[in-house]
Amino acid sequence: AGKVVMIRQEVVLGAPSRQATELALGVVFRLCRALLGAHWHPLSVNFTHAAPPDLQVHRRLFGCPLEFGSEFSGIVCLAADLDAPNPTGDPAMARHAQRLVDTLPRVNEASIGREVRNAVYLMLPMGRASCEAVAQGLGLSLRTMQRQLDEAGESFTDILSEVRRDLAQRYVS
Structure with a gap:
C-alpha cells in the first residue's frame, strides 16, 4: 500500500456540531470527487462524533468505509490519488495560482x-x-x-x- 493522506477538518475555536462537521466533510468530499474524477473513493471518512442511528445517507454520499468515534474528523485517501493530474486542469490557471501562492508570506517570526x-x-x-x-x-x-x-x-x-x-x-x- 502507498502513502496515506489525512485531510482533517478542524474547528480551532468553539465546538463543532455534528451537522457542521458532516456538511464540511461532504463539501470537501464533493470537491475532491470533482477534481479527481467520479471513480475516486477515499479509504475512509472519519468523524469524531458517534454514528447516527441511520447511516443510509452517509453510505450513499460517501460510498466508502465510515468511521465514527474516530480521533479526528476528516477524509483518508492515498497520496497517489492527490498526485494524479487534474483532467480538467488549466495549465495557465495553475501557473497563475502558483505565482499567487509564491507571493504569500512564508512561515516567519510574526506567524x-x-x-x-x-x-x-x-x-x-x-x-x-x-x-x-x-x-x-x-x-x-x-x-x-x-x-x-x-x-x-x-x-x-x-x-x-x-x-x-x-x-x-x-x-x-
Missing part, C-alpha cells in the same frame, strides 16, 4: 506561533505533537523553529500546554 499552534492542534490527537515532528511538518529545522519562537516571545512547551488545555476543555464539554 510562527500561529503555525506551530495549528500544527499542534492537528498532530496532538494522534500523539505526534513532539517539537521535532512539528518542526519537520513546518519544513523547519528544530533549532530554527525554536529560535523563531523565542524571537516571537513564545515557546513550544507553552503552546503545547495551551493546546492540550483547549482540547481537554472541548472534549469534556
Whole structure:
C-alpha cells in the first residue's frame, strides 16, 4: 500500500456540531470527487462524533468505509490519488495560482506561533505533537523553529500546554 493522506477538518475555536462537521466533510468530499474524477473513493471518512442511528445517507454520499468515534474528523485517501493530474486542469490557471501562492508570506517570526499552534492542534490527537515532528511538518529545522519562537516571545512547551488545555476543555464539554 502507498502513502496515506489525512485531510482533517478542524474547528480551532468553539465546538463543532455534528451537522457542521458532516456538511464540511461532504463539501470537501464533493470537491475532491470533482477534481479527481467520479471513480475516486477515499479509504475512509472519519468523524469524531458517534454514528447516527441511520447511516443510509452517509453510505450513499460517501460510498466508502465510515468511521465514527474516530480521533479526528476528516477524509483518508492515498497520496497517489492527490498526485494524479487534474483532467480538467488549466495549465495557465495553475501557473497563475502558483505565482499567487509564491507571493504569500512564508512561515516567519510574526506567524510562527500561529503555525506551530495549528500544527499542534492537528498532530496532538494522534500523539505526534513532539517539537521535532512539528518542526519537520513546518519544513523547519528544530533549532530554527525554536529560535523563531523565542524571537516571537513564545515557546513550544507553552503552546503545547495551551493546546492540550483547549482540547481537554472541548472534549469534556
